[in-house]
Amino acid sequence: MKTIYLDNNATTQVAPEVVEAMLPYFTELYGNASSMHTFGGQIHGRIEVARAQVAELIGAEPDEIIFTGCGSESDNTALMSAVECNPAKRHVITTRVEHSAILNFCKHLAGKGYRVTYLPVDTLGRLNMDALLESIDDQTAVVSIMCANNETGVIFPIEEIGKMLRARGILFHVDAVQAAGKIPINLKELPVDMISLSGHKLHAPKGIGVLYVRKGTRFCPYLIGGHQERGRRAGTENVASIIGLGKACEMAKKEIAWGTAPLAALRDKLEAALLKSCPDAVVNGDRENRLPNTTSISFEYVEGEAILLRLNEYGICASSGSACTSGSLQPSHVLRAMGIPYTAVHGSVRFSLSSYNRQSEIDRVIEVLPPIIKELRSYSPFGRDKFEQYCRIDAARAD
Amino acid sequence: MWEYTDKVKEYFLKPKNVGEVENADAVGEVGSIICGDALKLSLKVDKETNRIVDAKFQTFGCASAIASSSVLTEIVKGKTLDEASKITNQDIAEYLGGLPDEKMHCSVMGMEALEDAINKYRGVKKVTRPEENIICKCFDVSEEKIRRTAIENNLKTVEDITHYTKAGGGCGMCIPEIEQILKEVWSITEIKERPVEKKKLTNIQRMALIQDVLEREIRPKLKADGGDLDLIDIDGSRVIVGLRGMCVDCPSGGMTIKGIEERLKDVTGQNITVVTE
Numbered sequence: 001m002k003t004i005y006l007d008n009n010a011t012t013q014v015a016p017e018v019v020e021a022m023l024p025y026f027t028e029l030y031g032n033a034s035s036m037h038t039f040g041g042q043i044h045g046r047i048e049v050a051r052a053q054v055a056e057l058i059g060a061e062p063d064e065i066i067f068t069g070c071g072s073e074s075d076n077t078a079l080m081s082a083v084e085c086n087p088a089k090r091h092v093i094t095t096r097v098e099h100s101a102i103l104n105f106c107k108h109l110a111g112k113g114y115r116v117t118y119l120p121v122d123t124l125g126r127l128n129m130d131a132l133l134e135s136i137d138d139q140t141a142v143v144s145i146m147c148a149n150n151e152t153g154v155i156f157p158i159e160e161i162g163k164m165l166r167a168r169g170i171l172f173h174v175d176a177v178q179a180a181g182k183i184p185i186n187l188k189e190l191p192v193d194m195i196s197l198s199g200h201k202l203h204a205p206k207g208i209g210v211l212y213v214r215k216g217t218r219f220c221p222y223l224i225g226g227h228q229e230r231g232r233r234a235g236t237e238n239v240a241s242i243i244g245l246g247k248a249c250e251m252a253k254k255e256i257a258w259g260t261a262p263l264a265a266l267r268d269k270l271e272a273a274l275l276k277s278c279p280d281a282v283v284n285g286d287r288e289n290r291l292p293n294t295t296s297i298s299f300e301y302v303e304g305e306a307i308l309l310r311l312n313e314y315g316i317c318a319s320s321g322s323a324c325t326s327g328s329l330q331p332s333h334v335l336r337a338m339g340i341p342y343t344a345v346h347g348s349v350r351f352s353l354s355s356y357n358r359q360s361e362i363d364r365v366i367e368v369l370p371p372i373i374k375e376l377r378s379y380s381p382f383g384r385d386k387f388e389q390y391c392r393i394d395a396a397r398a399d
Numbered sequence: 400m401w402e403y404t405d406k407v408k409e410y411f412l413k414p415k416n417v418g419e420v421e422n423a424d425a426v427g428e429v430g431s432i433i434c435g436d437a438l439k440l441s442l443k444v445d446k447e448t449n450r451i452v453d454a455k456f457q458t459f460g461c462a463s464a465i466a467s468s469s470v471l472t473e474i475v476k477g478k479t480l481d482e483a484s485k486i487t488n489q490d491i492a493e494y495l496g497g498l499p500d501e502k503m504h505c506s507v508m509g510m511e512a513l514e515d516a517i518n519k520y521r522g523v524k525k526v527t528r529p530e531e532n533i534i535c536k537c538f539d540v541s542e543e544k545i546r547r548t549a550i551e552n553n554l555k556t557v558e559d560i561t562h563y564t565k566a567g568g569g570c571g572m573c574i575p576e577i578e579q580i581l582k583e584v585w586s587i588t589e590i591k592e593r594p595v596e597k598k599k600l601t602n603i604q605r606m607a608l609i610q611d612v613l614e615r616e617i618r619p620k621l622k623a624d625g626g627d628l629d630l631i632d633i634d635g636s637r638v639i640v641g642l643r644g645m646c647v648d649c650p651s652g653g654m655t656i657k658g659i660e661e662r663l664k665d666v667t668g669q670n671i672t673v674v675t676e
Contacts, residue, residue: 303459304461
């Protein structure tokens with residue numbers, strides 16, 4: 001059975017070109033970039049090429065790029081650095097819909113006596129800008145807000161927020177793990193001090209991340225040891241992955257330049273077809289302002305894990321915000337923050353596409369998912385009256 | 400991804416007995432859409448024989464919730480109500496070849512729906528008492544349910560309790576209370592550490608010890624669940640007790656007796672058997 005992979009916000013396929021670029025660094029080019037001999041030293045130059053490729057994707061200077069082990073490390077490092085560099089300030093602002101790498105680190109800070117403000121979002125997942133303004137005070141060390149949400153794809157107004165914070169001299173960190181490679185990011189214009197990226201979300205391998213730190217921003221390293229990354233992140237470089245990430249960023253840059261309209265069109269087709277053929281299905285989040293590859297759809301009265309495991313039988317990969325898939329017993333914190341009713345939260349399914357997806361794959365999902373929803377609803381004790389209504393509509397259509 | 404057994408997959412992908420029994424004699428309902436799973440079990444009971452002749456389910460929930468509900472209907476069909484009332488969540492999980500720890504609450508949900516159906520059929524008021532103490536506000540789990548699930552499934556940690564009842568899996572505010580309950584429930588095993596004169600107890604000593612354990616440890620626990628017990632006689636190594644209150648028709652009465660037996664064996668260091676009058 002062929003896999004239909006629509007879970008690209010979870011992780012992506014490593015691009016074949018990326019694999020090819022990496023291979024020599026697992027075999028003949030195994031030197032250590034810190035060595036004095038040419039055999040090792042030449043690696044340093046290759047890393048710098050990759051650094052420039054990464055910088056190019058986000059409009060940064062190469063020496064503003066720090067390679068890390070993952071997006072979570074970048075997020076943790078950014079916040080840790082922000083509070084360590086501003087020891088007198090004991091307040092951190094973030095949002096209720098951040099990734100757990102930010103949320104749980106904020107909890108950790110709260111345990112150390114920091115005050116943390118979690119900004120609310122509205123029912124479309126849009127940030128409450130007034131709440132942001134009101135929460136800022138002279139104790140605020142850093143504001144950390146994601147560029148685009150991983151579950152809904154909703155994009156936050158980073159530029160607007162950045163301007164507001166810069167005018168007040170407050171450090172601004174942006175988790176751009178989901179946005180990078182999907183929408184243009186130009187740090188020459190964006191007033192942002194630190195940005196986190198992750199390789200495996202943009203067709204590079206897992207285990208490589210980036211922290212961008214704007215020149216002139218005070219920085220305290222998280223990993224302390226050797227002089228790698230100019231003393232900002234110790235540890236022998238993950239050379240092959242750095243090379244792979246460089247290549248992936250170069251490819252992403254081209255793809256964004258070509259335009260993501262075809263990707264968005266494929267997503268929109270999937271969304272429209274599912275909404276049409278499944279009654280009581282709604283899209284979660286602001287459709288006007290989201291990543292071109294993401295849709296979160298709630299199918300009321302059915303549970304997400306059941307939907308995913310039925311899709312799995314057809315080789316179709318997606319995600320859900322239901323409690324049973326969240327690893328805890330509570331459904332998605334993002335959908336709950338948006339105030340999505342429980343009838344819908346548990347039945348949410350996220351499809352996240354990539355440029356590797358084809359029309360035929362989307363057609364397959366459009367073909368198999370509606371009968372799955374219908375069948376699972378026939379098991380459900382909820383929405384019974386509605387279910388009988390659908391059956392009548394279906395029967396009428398058949399006639 | 401969960402490690403589901405083939406049996407779970409089978410009952411999830413092709414569940415048996417979906418729907419509602421027509422003119423059901425008993426309907427049991429547990430869970431809610433807020434909690435993320437809910438089960439409605441309907442039974443057809445032969446009035447002459449008190450035998451369950453048909454069972455169907457409707458479930459909102461994940462794969463293991465659907466599979467647990469479906470096998471439950473298979474297990475109860477053909478059983479008398481008395482037999483059915485002895486079915487535990489372990490029976491459901493075993494029939495499925497096991498469930499991931501995090502999913503054990505699905506089997507507990509099945510057992511509760513069955514209990515609810517049987518109680519309603521027998522006209523027994525729902526076992527909730529007015530003074531019921533809700534510990535987990537997120538998932539509406541009572542102290543009684545936590546105690547009972549802990550004892551019946553031999554659960555020692557808060558994590559286990561969360562897996563089996565969901566209690567503590569929401570905001571986490573009640574975790575200290577759950578810890579306290581577990582401490583109380585298992586205080587028996589902790590007291591074990593004290594140097595009991597296991598050797599050469601005189602008859603009088605042994606009888607006094609048994610009486611003491613029943614009085615100080617066992618009865619308070621049973622009372623907390625609305626039950627009680629009387630010590631009828633001690634005949635050599637045979638301890639005869641009478642179950643009282645809620646214990647009389649408690650489906651886990653057998654478990655309780657076994658638990659008491661283990662405890663008495665432990666303190667006396669002798670091969671005690673506990674029987675009911």
